[in-house]
Amino acid sequence: MSYCRQEGKDRIIFVTKEDHEIPSNAELIAEDPDDPYEEQGLILPNGDINWNCPCLGGMASGPCGSQFKEAFSCFHYSKEEVKGSECIDNFRNMQECMQRYPELYPQEEDKESSPEAESNSGSGSALLPESDSTSATSTPEATASSDSTSPTDNQTAS
């Protein structure tokens, strides 16, 4: 049975599971997907790539950032039947660059894309501390070491 108590200015409510199963009547304001203030996901409303997406980790900003951007842009805008088939050179450049920095982009030859990569797509504002979706990038062999910081909350892009 739910009950409630007041301790000075603080109110304490204990609720049972049953009570909370009744749907909430609290109203939230509808989200505006084009709100320029909001954090964006990987793809911006106008179709461009958001290079600052935390989901990319440090890929777009590291030493191989420009190669990565080219490769991914080429792929993103590719209209070929096999998407990105004309981007081989870009990916190769990127891989060559990454091989020069094994510490940043650990080369794991036989690994598939890390599962974390996919589970971390479109994360929110703050940077992810652990090996995040950067590992999904580029070659499956290269699981990029993650970039910085904090735990973040799951800010959905839309």
Add this chain to the structure above:
Amino acid sequence: MLTCRTVWKKLAPLARASSTVCRQNVRRAGLTNGRIPAQTPAAHMSTGPTGGGGDNHLYVLLVGTVALGGGVYMYQTLKGDQKRYQARIDEIASRQQKPTTEDQATPIQSEPPAVEAADTEAVPQPEPQAAPSPEEPSPPAPDAEVVAPSETTEPPAGVDSTPASLKVPSHIPYLLIGGGTASFAAARSIRARDPGARVLIVTDEPDLPYMRPPLSKELWFSDDPSVTETLRFKQWNGKERSIYFQPGSFYITPEELNTAENGGVGVLTSKRVVHMDVRGNKVKLDDDTEISYDKCLIATGGVPRNLQVIERAGEEVMLKTTLFRKIEDFRSLDKVSRNIKSITIIGGGFLGSELACALGRRSNESGLEVIQMYPEKGNMGKVLPEYLSNWTTEKVKKEGVKIISEALVKSVICKDDKLEIQLKDGRLVKTDHIVAAVGLEPNVDLAKSAGLEVDSDFGGYRVNAELQARSNIWVAGDAACFYDIRLGRRRVEHHDHAVVSGRLAGENMTGANKPYWHQSMFWSDLGPDVGYEAIGIVDSSLPTVGVFAKATAKDTPKAATEKSGTGIRSESETEDTATSPVASSSPAPAMVEHKDDYGKGVIFYLRDKVVVGIILWNVFNRMPIARKIIKDGEEHADLNEVAKLFNIHED
């Protein structure tokens, strides 16, 4: 979120295909010179001339001619460029104002594509060197130098008559003062948004940018005896990482910064900025070096506060006192705590409580006496409502900590190599070492010389909603007193805020003009039973409404991480795998206890009936809902209804 996932899913197989094909082709081309590599995708392959036999000769001739032509063109361009560059240097030297790099950038950008067009490769790229093929004579290395010189006031490597004596660049487009979390986040943001950006971080610490939270949490729980050297810790998902955001290879040296082809981030360690000339857009370091900038970020963080009584107590007491903030403080405290019998932490906030718990845990093995004293009634007394603060204090005591609450320190003396802390109510505490965790003093040393406003209420540099102090100066992190559109002017000293504000500052430094909007969060774990995440203004002086469920054994950070084997969960809920429901050995059924058990729930902090802060108490992965509620800023008649949105009874 889903878009990203599908994109990655598509990307990976292609990359896989491309890389294996690439490698195969490279190998084949090397061995079978002139044969068409099998399975070449329809698109152009840079490796391997096509056809064989007679075509080969023609091809080689063609390539040779083109390369020669390209070489000639390039030589001429280089010469002309140097002339232009020299003229520009003279101009800059005579000018008072900062040079804009934009007009310098364009001539550079236009050259390499022109050079590239001469190659048969014809892959359009801004960087001249990006795609040399093994078969083709690639443009010689000096290409890189073409890009570099116009960006910097330093003489180009090829033609200097005087050797480049400057170790540090005398001009940098993006200067970041301070080498902490906010600074690193800004650097990353700038690099992501401004291709080829050159960013210089100047820090007075000897270390590269690192994250602070593990210094008072995870690093203490590591089993590795060399943890003070490696500074590696286990995350919630079991994977290890270093506290450094990036290893050294991520950065380039300040010397290379202005000549690097694609720019980069350089870190200048152990140097302090002592003077800032806003009118001249330049700063002066403690070794008298001057650096001019186009855009500057001040992310100087702060310095731990000390108790006046300790400061006045003399050298002996100061030697036995630790002010905890940096890596060196962690190392020295770790060392000290192993060699003493009793340690006292003064301060009942985040840092003090976390350190107390961390040391308290050690006390089980080592017999170290851990005392925590503070003026409030309970741990986190300024953050949590009283009932929760009391509950938390009990938990902290269970971690092996001796709590002395409502303690005001009157004096501290050193006697017989022990410290004696005299409290105002007469109590005397004898201990071997003190850790003072009594707050942070924001570092506003540059305010005077720069003419920047300092906030009298919150401390720190006063900036607007876009984190801007003055025209080309932004401030982020602990040192920024900013205008939060939703919650009003504030200054936040949390890790996630440093990341969020650093990122935002970086975006605004590259032209975004976005205000602080995405609310940052913070978290704390105090032992295996108490873990919470919070967002917004969480001040215990505000009226609160707490909605709790009856706790089961599953609802603890310990349970949430048991699967991964880590003891403490210090990350937030984004990590999907972390919150997979743990089948605990014997789930205690939800039961009504005689004593209130605040196992898990949501606490709302109200200001004028509007929710301005939320704590998620042992409830994880719900931060987006909390953020949404604060963003809406609505008056809700029944907060229990709002609490339903969090589904607190579920995992």
